[in-house]
Amino acid sequence: MQDRIGPNRSGTITLPDSFPLKGLAGKKIRTFGFIQPLLDGVKLFTKEDITPSAVDRKIYFIAPALALFPAFALGATLPWGPNFGLYGILTPVADVEIGVLYALAISSLGAYGIVLAGYASNNKYSLMGGLRASAQLISYELAMAMSVACIVMAVGSMKLTNVVVEQEKPLWGLLEGVQNWFILTPFGFIAAVIFLIAVIAETNRAPFDLPEAENELIAGYHTEYSSMKFAVFFMGEYAAMFIFSGIFAALFLGGYNILPVNWNHLYQSTGNNLFHIIDNANYWLAPIVFLGKCFGGITFFVWLRATLPRLRYDQLMDLGWKSLLPISVANFIVVGIWIIGTSLYGPIGGWGAAIAAMVITLVLYLNILSVSKKGAPANDKRTVTMVTSPKRTVTLVDPAKTETP
C-alpha cells in the first residue's frame, strides 16, 4: 500500500535501478513538492472506483458533473484586460450587459450538485449533509448579491469591464493621482469584507466547511464518492475559488491594474518617462496581473483554511442571516445616499452625506440589536453545571500539592 503512486512520495523521486540512462539509475531527484498536484491526480485516477449498489444510478453519476459545470462556466464575464486594442476582442469571453449577475446566477446553480450528491448516496447522513450544505449556500448568496449590488449601484453598470474602468477614476472623486479601488472607499471596504466572507461560505471552504469536513457526518455529501468523482467535486471547488477571487479582484481590487496609482496622471504632472513605461506595462501585462490577483486570492483561501477553526452550523447560519444580511442592506442604503449626495453636492458633499448616513445607521442598528436581545435567553454561552448530591462535595485536587510516592 505504501509503494503505490501517490503524493506522499512527491518530495523526492527515487529513480529505479532499471532506468534506461545508466548514469541516473538509483539517484534521488528533489522536486520541492511541485509535482504534488500531478501525483494527487494520478492517485485519485488510479484508486478503485467504488459505486455502492443501492444508489440512484443516474443521479449519482450526474451529480459531480453538476457540481463542476457551474464552477467552470462562472468565469465567462471576467475582465482579463481593458476593452480596447488587442484585448478588446479577447476579454471578457461574453460581453453581455449583465456581467456580474451572470456570475451570481451560475454560482446559485452550484447548489444542485451538492443536493443531488447527498440525495443519490441513499444514505441519511449524506442527505442531511447535502441539505445543510445547500442551505448554507443559498443563505450566503443573499449577502453576496447585496454587496455586489452596492458596487453595481456605485458604478451604474453590471459589466465588470465598466466596474474596472470606474475604479481607474480619482480616489473618492478628489485625489487625482490615486485610483479609486473600491476596497479603499468606506462602503466598498464593508462590501468587500462581506463579499469575501460570503464567497468563502459559497465555495464551502474553511472556516465554513462543515458540510465536507472529514470528521462531521462522516464526510458529508460526498461520503459515497470515491476516486475520480471525488476529485471532480474538489476540482469544482478549486475552480470556483479561483474564479471568485477573480470576481473579487475585478469588483474591489481594481481588476487588471497593478497598483492603485494613476500612472498617466503622474506622467503628465512630473514628466518622468518611467511612469509612461509603467502605464504601458499596465496595459500589456493586464491579464498577468489579473491572474496574479486570482492566485493571491487562492493563497488567501488556503491561508485562511490553515488558520481559523471551523464554525458550527448554527453559528454559520446566524452569521449569514443575522449579521451579514442586515449589514449589507445597511451598506446598500448608505451607497444610495452617497450617490444622491454626489450628484447633488459633488464629491465632498457626497462623502459627508454617506458618513452621516453610516453613523445614523450604526446607531439605529445597535439600538435595534440591543432592544431585540432584551427578552431572549442567553443561549450563546453554554454553561455546564455539575449536579452533585447535597451530601457529597467535590474538591479539586491541586496536582502541585499532591505527594507522589
Place this chain on the structure above:
Amino acid sequence: MFNILHQIPIAAVHDEIPLAAFLGLSLAMFALGSLGVLIRKNPVVVFMCIELMLNAVNLSFLSFAAYPSAAVAARDPFASAMAGQSMVICVMAIAAAEVAVGLGIIMAIFRYRNQVDVDDMNTMRG
C-alpha cells in the same frame, strides 16, 4: 473574428424565427402543465406543473414584447416591450412568494399524514 461572438444581433432572430414558434412552445408548455395538474397525485409535482404553466405565460408575454404588432409599432414599441417585461418580473416575484408559502403549506399538511395524495384532501367537500 471574435467580435461576432460578442453580439449576435437580435434583428436576425426577428427575421428568421416567426413569432408563432415561440407561441407554439409556450402553448405546448401550458398544455403539458395543465395536463400535469389534472393527472398527478403528488402535491409537490402538481405545484411544479403550476410553475410550468406560469413559465409558459412568461414566455408568451416576452415573445409579444419582442415582436410588437404593426399597430403597436406605429405608436410606441419600446413601451410595449417594457410593459411585457415588467409583467414578467411581477409574475416571477409572485411565483417566488407563492412557492415559498405553498411549499410551507404542503409541508405543514403532509408532515403528519401517512400518504401524499391530493385526492385525499377532501374534508371540505360539500
Place this chain on the structure above:
Amino acid sequence: MTLNQVAFIILAVIALLGGIGVVFLKSPVRSALALVINFITLGMVYFMLGHQMLGISQIVVYAGAIMVLFLFVIMILRSQHPEEDTSLWKDRRFAFGLLGGALTVALIYNFVIQPTQSTYGATFDRDYGTPQAIGKVFFTQYVYPFEIISVLLLLGVVGSIMLAKRKF
C-alpha cells in the same frame, strides 16, 4: 437553416422534453430535475429574444432558488413518506387530462397563434432587455407595482416562517 433557427429548435426540443419529463416521470426528484432543465433552456430562449435581464433572472430566481426549494421539500417528504406515483396510466383521470390538454391546445392555436402569423414582427430599438432600461421603467412608470411587489415578498417571507414554526 441559419444558426438562430438551429439554436431555437434545439432549445425548444430540450425545453419540451423537460416539460414532458415533469408530467410523466414517476419519481418526483426526476421530474424536479426535468423542470430545472426546462427553466434553464427557457432562460436561454429569453436571451435569444433579447431580454438579457429577464433571462438571467429566470436562472437566478427559478432555476437557482425556487427549484432548490422544491428539491428540499421533495427530499424531506420522501424521507418521511417513501412512496411514488405508480398508477398513472390506468387512471380515468388520465383520459380526462389528455382531453383537457388537447382542448387547451386547440383553443389557443385557433384564437392566438393563427391570427398572429402575419401582423407581428416589426423592428424597433433593441436595448429593451438591458438592466438599465428595466430599472428606468420600474422606478418611473411602474413604481407602484414595484412597491407592491416588495410588500408581497415581505408577506411571503412572514407567511412561510409562520407556517414553518411548530407552535405559534
